[in-house]
Amino acid sequence: MGKVINIQPVTRIEGHAKIAIHLDDDGNVSDAFLHIMSLRGFEKFIEGRSAEEVPRIVNRICGICPWMHHLSSNKAVDECFGVTPTPTGHKLRELCQTMAHINDKILHFFFLAAPDFVLGPDSDFAVRNVIGIVKEAPELATQVVKMRQLGQMMLERFAGKAIHPIAGVVGGFAKPMDEEERKGLLEDTRTLLDFALFAMDFAKTNVFSKYEETIASLGTITTGFLGTVDDTGALQLYDGHLRLMKADGSMTEFPVNQYDQYLSEHVESWTYGKLPYAKCWDEGFSMDLDNPKGIYRANTLARINVSDGIGTPHAHGEFEEFREKFGRPAQGTLLYHWARLIELIYSCERTIELLEQDDITDTNIRAKVEPKAGRGIGHVEAPRGTLIHDYTTDENGLIVKANMIVGTTHNIAPMNMSVKQAATTLIKDGIYDEGLLNKVEMAVRAYDP
Amino acid sequence: MGVSVAEEWLHSCSGCEIAILNIGESLIDILGLIDFVHIPVLMDHKYYGQLGDGKDLEIPEAVVGIVSGSVANEEHLEVLEVMRKQCKVLIALGTCATHGGLPALMNSSGLGEGIRDTYSTSTTEDCQVPTDIVPKPLDRVYALDEKVKIDIILPGCPPNPKLIAEVITALVEGRDPVLPGKSVCDTCPTKREGKGDVKEVRRFLQNAKFDSDKPISDMRCLLEQGLMCMGPVTAAGCARRGTPSCISARVPCRGCFGPVLKDGNQMLDMMNALASNGIDFKSVVDRRSLLRFSGAHGLLRPLPARKVTEE
Numbered sequence: 014m015g016k017v018i019n020i021q022p023v024t025r026i027e028g029h030a031k032i033a034i035h036l037d038d039d040g041n042v043s044d045a046f047l048h049i050m051s052l053r054g055f056e057k058f059i060e061g062r063s064a065e066e067v068p069r070i071v072n073r074i075c076g077i078c079p080w081m082h083h084l085s086s087n088k089a090v091d092e093c094f095g096v097t098p099t100p101t102g103h104k105l106r107e108l109c110q111t112m113a114h115i116n117d118k119i120l121h122f123f124f125l126a127a128p129d130f131v132l133g134p135d136s137d138f139a140v141r142n143v144i145g146i147v148k149e150a151p152e153l154a155t156q157v158v159k160m161r162q163l164g165q166m167m168l169e170r171f172a173g174k175a176i177h178p179i180a181g182v183v184g185g186f187a188k189p190m191d192e193e194e195r196k197g198l199l200e201d202t203r204t205l206l207d208f209a210l211f212a213m214d215f216a217k218t219n220v221f222s223k224y225e226e227t228i229a230s231l232g233t234i235t236t237g238f239l240g241t242v243d244d245t246g247a248l249q250l251y252d253g254h255l256r257l258m259k260a261d262g263s264m265t266e267f268p269v270n271q272y273d274q275y276l277s278e279h280v281e282s283w284t285y286g287k288l289p290y291a292k293c294w295d296e297g298f299s300m301d302l303d304n305p306k307g308i309y310r311a312n313t314l315a316r317i318n319v320s321d322g323i324g325t326p327h328a329h330g331e332f333e334e335f336r337e338k339f340g341r342p343a344q345g346t347l348l349y350h351w352a353r354l355i356e357l358i359y360s361c362e363r364t365i366e367l368l369e370q371d372d373i374t375d376t377n378i379r380a381k382v383e384p385k386a387g388r389g390i391g392h393v394e395a396p397r398g399t400l401i402h403d404y405t406t407d408e409n410g411l412i413v414k415a416n417m418i419v420g421t422t423h424n425i426a427p428m429n430m431s432v433k434q435a436a437t438t439l440i441k442d443g444i445y446d447e448g449l450l451n452k453v454e455m456a457v458r459a460y461d462p
Numbered sequence: 463m464g465v466s467v468a469e470e471w472l473h474s475c476s477g478c479e480i481a482i483l484n485i486g487e488s489l490i491d492i493l494g495l496i497d498f499v500h501i502p503v504l505m506d507h508k509y510y511g512q513l514g515d516g517k518d519l520e521i522p523e524a525v526v527g528i529v530s531g532s533v534a535n536e537e538h539l540e541v542l543e544v545m546r547k548q549c550k551v552l553i554a555l556g557t558c559a560t561h562g563g564l565p566a567l568m569n570s571s572g573l574g575e576g577i578r579d580t581y582s583t584s585t586t587e588d589c590q591v592p593t594d595i596v597p598k599p600l601d602r603v604y605a606l607d608e609k610v611k612i613d614i615i616l617p618g619c620p621p622n623p624k625l626i627a628e629v630i631t632a633l634v635e636g637r638d639p640v641l642p643g644k645s646v647c648d649t650c651p652t653k654r655e656g657k658g659d660v661k662e663v664r665r666f667l668q669n670a671k672f673d674s675d676k677p678i679s680d681m682r683c684l685l686e687q688g689l690m691c692m693g694p695v696t697a698a699g700c701a702r703r704g705t706p707s708c709i710s711a712r713v714p715c716r717g718c719f720g721p722v723l724k725d726g727n728q729m730l731d732m733m734n735a736l737a738s739n740g741i742d743f744k745s746v747v748d749r750r751s752l753l754r755f756s757g758a759h760g761l762l763r764p765l766p767a768r769k770v771t772e773e
């Protein structure tokens with residue numbers, strides 16, 4: 014009779030999960046799981062709500078990326094009601110989305126993931142956290158706290174709320190931007206761009222170069238990838254069409270309103286998280302490490318893999334260096350962190366681009382809206398992956414049916430595979446310690462679930 | 463040694479934890495006064511020992527306990543009970559913890575039925591509800607004080623970082639925290655001109671009327687503009703730069719700090735507020751959603767099955 018190691022809760026992630034590593038009689042890994050332990054059921058309880066209220070309900074799906082749900086939902090409601098946002102309304106939404114990406118990436122890299130690298134995966138759990146970094150590297154910590162706060166306060170100042178936003182509305186946006194706000198945001202974003210460039214240098218010097226072997230091997234699996242690009246194939250976060258890549262690099266493209274012809278959600282009895290897979294590959298679903306079927310990944314590494322380039326200069330430079338170094342598609346799971354810092358630079362550059370456009374201060378921010386029956390499918394690229402909201406409304410504009418595929422969900426099957434890969438490689442003959450179990454968690458943290 | 467603090471999240475979204483981080487630079491000062499002994503979002507303390515071989519769920523003792531999220535499954539309940547046992551002062555943080563929050567909208571259908579339906583959406587295969595290893599759902603979503611004694615409630619979706627800092631600082635200094643006891647309207651600078659000719663409330667399908675060059679204090683009260691706004695029946699506390707958060711974005715309040723009085727009913731209170739201003743409460747679409755933040759404590763329940771009338 015073997016035993017089960019329970020890593021519970023999985024920490025420094027957003028949400029409730031546990032890792033169970035099953036050992037056989039010889040102390041080798043026979044199986045390993047990532048169990049998602051909680052489900053709130055938003056798809057169900059938005060039924061009957063007025064559709065225009067839903068963007069300020071579903072933002073509560075995630076307190077770290079509420080803007081993504083808010084905006085994806087607004088796009089779905091636009092389509093249900095058959096309305097196109099005004100050009101400035103559209104731009105203000107994208108602006109808030111890219112600003113929200115900035116905070117999110119600083120939070121994940123420095124507050125959640127960095128302790129493993131800056132203090133080391135084997136360091137004492139009591140100090141292996143952001144508070145430990147405050148004590149170990151106070152200057153860096155102060156800077157990081159300041160920069161994340163700056164990003165959050167930019168959103169709060171302009172849009173009223175940073176967490177659980179309300180300013181995006183069906184048809185566009187609820188308030189215009191004045192010249193003073195525009196100048197303030199531009200100045201702050203330039204500060205954040207400097208920080209983003211510093212963060213990339215810091216990571217290359219102090220993190221990636223020191224952990225090259227771990228980055229190449231820990232949790233590494235072979236899968237396909239999903240992301241959003243524009244007509245030139247460049248990476249997009251707010252708008253565009255989906256690109257699904259197989260592990261061999263071949264790609265299919267489709268508009269998001271056809272998502273249900275390409276993707277499906279598998280259910281397992283041992284996790285509340287559904288497990289999406291590419292049903293269009295006609296190979297079924299399997300998490301077998303040597304022969305996975307239907308498995309693709311989303312989130313930063315996926316977006317970099319499916320894109321042909323990035324539309325802003327600094328980020329594109331980093332993109333080229335990354336591709337040169339790791340090829341296409343890059344499969345190393347810890348490379349999610351590297352890709353995340355490239356997107357941090359892009360988010361800052363794109364925010365500046367949007368703020369520099371003359372019509373960003375236009376006051377025509379919301380199109381005329383009439384509630385009606387329809388179906389709308391909205392999507393954005395959330396920090397954790399492609400986020401799809403699909404609503405059907407009745408003639409009063411109330412929700413009758415909803416379906417969502419949330420960013421992290423795409424990665425639930427891959428995270429299970431990475432956990433199994435990491436555990437199997439690291440634990441031999443019953444020998445393991447705390448640091449080693451933390452390394453298994455690092456494979457999960459890379460996905461920023 | 464600082465004051466020990468344990469933090470947990472239950473049926474939640476992590477917005478409360480981000481609100482803690484949004485205390486900002488003074489967070490670094492606060493971290494000098496307290497010692498986190500358990501906080502899963504930031505720190506690696508494990509329930510079953512660091513090697514995962516323990517039998518009982520363990521959380522270290524702490525002077526202050528903070529819990530966000532509501533209670534919706536057996537694991538939430540176990541964690542909450544251990545937190546109560548281990549912490550001297552227990553704080554319910556955020557509206558999910560104090561009044562059920564948005565996830566308590568599920569109480570309209572019952573948790574079991576809601577979860578079943580979630581596994582039968584258009585792209586979901588197999589249509590089976592997971593039951594192995596994962597914690598069993600309770601019958602409905604509960605606020606924390608329905609299950610254990612709570613010492614301080616700090617609502618908000620998200621809660622105001624300034625108030626979180628105030629509560630922690632007050633506890634460290636051994637005094638009572640200063641918390642607002644008013645309504646959102648009491649803290650709202652918009653212009654009120656008294657009863658107007660509004661007979662019905664509108665859905666928020668067109669933006670409010672305002673002059674974007676002028677401050678919020680020059681904008682007319684949104685309810686007086688005929689927009690459904692829950693300021694009269696919602697606890698204050700969200701205001702940052704002198705204006706309630708949503709109003710500062712020129713958007714009406716939806717009640718995210720819960721009722722003004724802890725035991726208030728936001729739906730009934732709002733109906734009364736409308737009626738006393740001569741507004742037809744039947745003009746409110748989807749009345750139950752006025753309880754969207756405060757559906758615990760038995761306020762939102764499944765509608766009784768309609769009787770089949772005999773012909």
